Amino acid sequence: MSTSGAAARDAGLQPERTRLAWRRTTLACSVVAVLALRQALRGSGSPSEVGGAAVIALLWVAFLWAAHRRIRELAAERPPGLAPRAALAVVGCTVALAAFAVAVIL
Amino acid sequence: MIDFVKDVRLWFAPRLLRDEGETPDYRFSLANERTFLAWIRTALALVGGGFAVDQFLPDLRWGVRVGMSLALLAVGAACALRAVNHWVRCERAMRRGEDLPPSRFPVLLSLGVGLVAVAMMVVVLLGWTTGR
Incomplete structure (x- = not known):
């Protein structure tokens, strides 16, 4: 980023705050993913358990990837709005984790 | 219900959203995005709570x-779905220059979480556990 760009930055630090909000959210997702992995790998390590763990790992990576892309967009001087696709990806991962929990618990 | 279906179409069609009104100040959109993320964290906390209850309360x-x-998982999933819907509706309202949409979801969520807490207290007080 150029120095003139830094001077033109919003004094309210909106992009930075948004970036940190994404960081907090990935942290929350990581905690849930760890709990989900713990739940998935409770038993004997049968193929279905390993499959479940793989699905959780994929969901976690998808979440991190969506957040990473958005964080890179936010580095722009005037960041574009959040794409509905990114919002849906994040929501999809959250709902999928909940659905996984229901499947395992029942 | 019809309105909700229209909103759901917006989730999947960024162009429909972009066709509405004018692009607001990017800072407003970022504030809306942070609110969305705060709701997602709430949803994740509830889902995590659902996992935790099952794993750490064997008694x-x-x-x-x-x-x-x-109950926690269902509320968490509802919270996530509602987050994206509310984000889209706020974004559209800002583009059209309308007031932000009112919502009764926060009240329902508070009542739901309160209910779970009271239920937990009742369970503990009545001793509905297998441990002791």
Whole structure:
């Protein structure tokens, strides 16, 4: 980023705050993913358990990837709005984790 | 209900959203995005709570434990879906220069979480556990 760009930055630090909000959210997702992995790998390590763990790992990576892309967009001087696709990806991962929990618990 | 279906179409069609009104100040959109993320974290916390109840409260009776767990997971999933819907509606309202949409979801969520907490207290006070 150029120095003139830094001077033109919003004094309210909106992009930075948004970036940190994404960081907090990935942290929350990581905690849930760890709990989900713990739940998935409770038993004997049968193929279905390993499959479940793989699905959780994929969901976690998808979440991190969506957040990473958005964080890179936010580095722009005037960041574009959040794409509905990114919002849906994040929501999809959250709902999928909940659905996984229901499947395992029942 | 019809309105909700229209909103859901917006989730999947960024162009429909972009066709509405004018692009607001990017800072407003970022504030809306942070609100969305705060709701997602709330949803993740509830889902995590659902996992935690099942994993860390083995002394609860099966029915109580599973019921509480499912309640938290269902509220968490609803919270996530509502987050994206509310984000889209706020974004559209800002583009059109309208007031932000009112919502009764926060009240329902508070009542739901309060209900789970009271249920937990009742369970503990009545001793509906298998441990002791």
